[in-house]
Amino acid sequence: MSVPRRNPGELEIDLFCSGVRIDPSCTLKDDARAISRTRAGLGSGLELVIPGDLKDLWLNVPVEEDFAAASPYTIHRTDAGYEVRDARNAERYPVRVPQEPGWYRGRTSKGTLMKEVGVLQGTYLGIYVSNSCMYWYRDNPENCKFCTTGYNVGVNEVAVKDIDDVVEVAARAKAESGVTFVHFNTGDQNGKGLRQIAPYVKAVKERVGALIGVQAVPPATDAGLWEYDWLRDLGADHFSFCYEFHDPDVFAKLLPGKQRTVGQRAFFRAMEYCQSKMPKGACSGEIIAGVEPVDVTLRAIDYITGVGAFPTVCIFRPVVGSDMEHVPSPRYDDMVTVMRHMYVACRKAGIPIGAAPNIEVSLIVNPDDAQYLVPRTFGFQLDRLWLKTVKALATPKFAYEMKPRKVKGRLEAAEEHDRAARAAGMTV
Ligand code: SF4
Structure with missing residues (x-):
């Protein structure tokens, strides 16, 4: 059965599940945020933005995992910018590649x-x-x-x-x-x-x-x-x-x-x-x-x-x-x-x-x-x-x-809480 064209939300999900292969036309080293393996490692993919009429969608697409090597999706660089292509139906989807700050x-x-x-x-x-x-x-x-x-x-x-x-x-x-x-x-x-x-x-x-x-x-x-x-x-x-x-x-x-x-x-x-x-x-x-x-x-x-x-x-x-x-x-x-x-x-x-x-x-x-x-x-x-x-x-x-402001909390309150709890015979 042929795969229909995905809308932005469907494409986001499919890319999360399938990953993407990187075509040699890409110059991601210059254009993209470096692929960074931090924290649990879930962000260890390629950051992309899929434009849409309701909202733009940000996603971190798997590229390093084995399943990504078998993905039907490839990312290409063209004169107009980046696009993701689906080998199953020849559909093309324009995407943005956010730059490294x-x-x-x-x-x-x-x-x-x-x-x-x-x-x-x-x-x-x-x-x-x-x-x-x-x-x-x-x-x-x-x-x-x-x-x-x-x-x-x-x-x-x-x-x-x-x-x-x-x-x-x-x-x-x-x-x-x-x-x-x-x-x-x-x-x-x-x-x-x-x-x-x-x-x-x-x-x-x-x-x-x-x-x-x-x-x-x-x-x-x-x-x-x-x-x-x-x-x-x-x-x-x-x-x-x-x-x-x-x-x-x-x-x-x-x-x-x-x-x-x-x-x-x-x-x-x-x-x-x-x-x-x-x-x-x-x-x-x-x-x-x-x-x-x-x-x-x-x-x-x-x-x-x-x-x-x-x-x-x-x-x-x-x-x-x-x-x-x-x-x-x-x-x-x-x-x-x-x-x-x-x-x-x-x-x-x-x-x-x-x-x-x-x-x-x-x-x-x-x-x-x-x-x-x-x-x-x-x-x-x-x-x-x-x-x-x-x-x-x-x-x-x-x-x-969003404005810097003095907060009412005090860091010392934690120690004070512990002292009071100990005095009351509780374990802290
Ligand atoms: S996901 Fe689990 S193992 Fe990994 S940092 Fe968080 S608590 Fe620790």
Whole structure:
């Protein structure tokens, strides 16, 4: 059966599933962001933008993995720019190749290469703040099976990020790349991940001004949930909860470190706690699609949107060097089903997707990317109008967050909390 021409949303999904081969006509070394293997390694592909009438789509297309070598898609450079060609039907799709920002090659005042502090993933700045994930450092490593962080941090990235370096990089990224969102992430830090991120949140909020996201392994018990309130007082606007797999058995098998240290319920409790105190859509549940059966992933999406959070759904990538590198890439049809469901579930739950300014995450299919997967009915147009109105109403709040401002939270509050807890005979 011949493959029909893809619309932008379908093309995004197909490229995530199939990868792309690079034609010799390309001069990506000069034109593109270098392929960088940082953090879990999921961004280790080629950053592209697919233009579309509803919105442009940012994606990080696999190029290094084995399955990409067999992709029907090839990227070519022509006189008019870059295009992706599909060998199955001779269709051609114009794409943009975002340039590497000039500041990547800059150095901070302490001499650190800026791209070793943080990198753009789509339009946001991603910073892995601290020494690598402790799940890797055991006699029998307990790393998440899809991840390659243990091979990247300290090799392709600075292992411990200096706060002044981070502030300088965030300021340059904001000024020169229009970054509005800085995302701080850390793997397992023996239960101290949120605390390690805290000083960076405060520094960037006060000295740069940006929307700030935080992701860390959540506290093992409810007694630690206050740290999220503390981080909000320090300037965090968003929390993401990377529980990856909804089936508890799959979670336990593929995320052995998370299973041993906190368990899947800890992610649910933390997400429910934070989202109950924050505006709808301020939190997200991160999952990987294409490993579990589709109906389980659909249940995950329903759970996350039911909490009032938005789903960030990553299409599984068998990253080179990971324990799962030989697991097949997901099927296109399955991923269309998942992403369409994601869009519909967000709309049903009234999650204001796409409201924040200029946040395009290239590692996932953003919830509003999936609007290309539904019919353009009258209801669809009404939804678009509602989202546009929400976006306009939220503009002053986002503008406020983009200005450097003094935060009400104090870093010392964590020590004070611990002292009070010890005095009350509690373990901290
Ligand atoms: S928590 Fe899992 S995904 Fe995150 S860095 Fe550690 S091993 Fe990788």
